[in-house]
Amino acid sequence: MTASRTITTVTVVGAGYMGGGIAQSLALAGFSVEIVDVDVEASIKGLQRLLEEAQQFEDQGLYATGSTATIKANMTAGRTLEEAVAEVDFIEEAVIEDPQVKREVLGRISEHAREDAIIGTNTSTIPVSVLAPAVRFPERFLTVHFSNPAPFIPGVELVSGKATTPDVVTAVKELLARADREGAEVADTPGMVLNRLQYALLKEAANVVEEGIATPEDVDTIVRTTFGFRLGFFGPFAIADQAGLDVYAKGFHTLREAYGERLAAPQVLLDNVEADRHGVKNSKGWTGDFDDDTKAALIAYRNKAYAKMGELIRELGPAPQGRK
Numbered sequence: 001m002t003a004s005r006t007i008t009t010v011t012v013v014g015a016g017y018m019g020g021g022i023a024q025s026l027a028l029a030g031f032s033v034e035i036v037d038v039d040v041e042a043s044i045k046g047l048q049r050l051l052e053e054a055q056q057f058e059d060q061g062l063y064a065t066g067s068t069a070t071i072k073a074n075m076t077a078g079r080t081l082e083e084a085v086a087e088v089d090f091i092e093e094a095v096i097e098d099p100q101v102k103r104e105v106l107g108r109i110s111e112h113a114r115e116d117a118i119i120g121t122n123t124s125t126i127p128v129s130v131l132a133p134a135v136r137f138p139e140r141f142l143t144v145h146f147s148n149p150a151p152f153i154p155g156v157e158l159v160s161g162k163a164t165t166p167d168v169v170t171a172v173k174e175l176l177a178r179a180d181r182e183g184a185e186v187a188d189t190p191g192m193v194l195n196r197l198q199y200a201l202l203k204e205a206a207n208v209v210e211e212g213i214a215t216p217e218d219v220d221t222i223v224r225t226t227f228g229f230r231l232g233f234f235g236p237f238a239i240a241d242q243a244g245l246d247v248y249a250k251g252f253h254t255l256r257e258a259y260g261e262r263l264a265a266p267q268v269l270l271d272n273v274e275a276d277r278h279g280v281k282n283s284k285g286w287t288g289d290f291d292d293d294t295k296a297a298l299i300a301y302r303n304k305a306y307a308k309m310g311e312l313i314r315e316l317g318p319a320p321q322g323r324k
């Protein structure tokens with residue numbers, strides 16, 4: 001491994017829905033990006049499609065004027081996988097979600113890449129431990145999981161394997177920051193964090209419907225107009241701090257009575273309350289301590305965020321819906 005891990009050149013292998021969006025985003029951020037698909041013809045078609053899509057985004061005002069020209073200047077296609085991975089600093093694999101196919105492709109990538117090139121996989125479900133054995137020099141391998149649609153969703157889950165070295169994670173975080181993305185590290189577990197939480201919400205939402213408590217339409221309305229409204233700005237811990245941890249503890253008591261241990265208060269929440277940490281209101285929260293200036297700034301930020309969110313939703317109008 002070389003000392004410097006700064007990434008400037010990237011190859012994305014698998015230029016489909018996600019790989020295409022990732023390549024587009026990185027090219028727009030100034031990285032030199034090559035895309036590779038099943039063969040040279042598919043790669044060139046992919047490039048054409050991505051440039052057309054970028055132009056549409058630009059015409060719709062979603063990308064700044066000149067973005068397509070930047071992407072065109074920074075993105076190439078037309079070589080084999082072996083050629084395209086040979087010199088670059090970072091390779092992101094985004095082929096189909098099939099462990100066998102991924103292992104084969106990752107094996108080829110790592111065989112032909114520089115020994116110090118960093119290799120990421122965009123898998124949404126397959127543990128690093130399943131894929132890493134296929135990678136030559138697995139210390140430079142990790143999951144770099146972008147979300148759909150990649151051109152617009154900023155968050156990226158990063159999952160290290162047993163062998164992954166910290167400098168590799170740092171270099172990928174720097175790449176993401178340059179592309180205006182935010183990487184968060186999670187352990188190598190099925191579903192990681194994003195899908196574990198998202199699936200838990202869907203499962204409970206389905207329970208609510210099955211129990212006849214609300215229709216799917218009303219569940220969706222409640223989610224997007226109440227707690228979902230906050231989620232673009234605050235995660236569950238920050239929200240709990242704002243609501244009051246003592247309030248949550250009481251709420252969990254009611255839920256436990258109704259639904260059993262499954263919805264009992266987490267011990268760490270009870271420990272916080274026991275230690276007189278009630279959240280922002282008593283200046284001692286789960287996420288930290290709050291002095292008066294920080295409290296005032298947080299409330300001002302929250303109010304502005306929600307007012308602007310309301311404005312945006314009114315401006316966009318309701319989302320199109322499928323016919324019943």
Ligand SMILES: NC(=O)c1ccc[n+]([C@@H]2O[C@H](COP(=O)([O-])OP(=O)(O)OC[C@H]3O[C@@H](n4cnc5c(N)ncnc54)[C@H](O)[C@@H]3O)[C@@H](O)[C@H]2O)c1
Binds near residue numbers: 016098147148
């Ligand atoms: N679609 C999503 O919402 C989403 C979100 C996050 C992560 N992911 C993950 O991203 C990855 C790609 O998903 P997608 O939705 O973009 O799929 P996709 O089918 O749109 O794209 C996959 C691409 O890989 C190409 N490909 C297949 N085999 C290949 C090979 N051997 N060599 C080179 N290219 C090959 C295909 O031709 C296709 O263009 C998967 O691991 C998926 O789980 C998907």
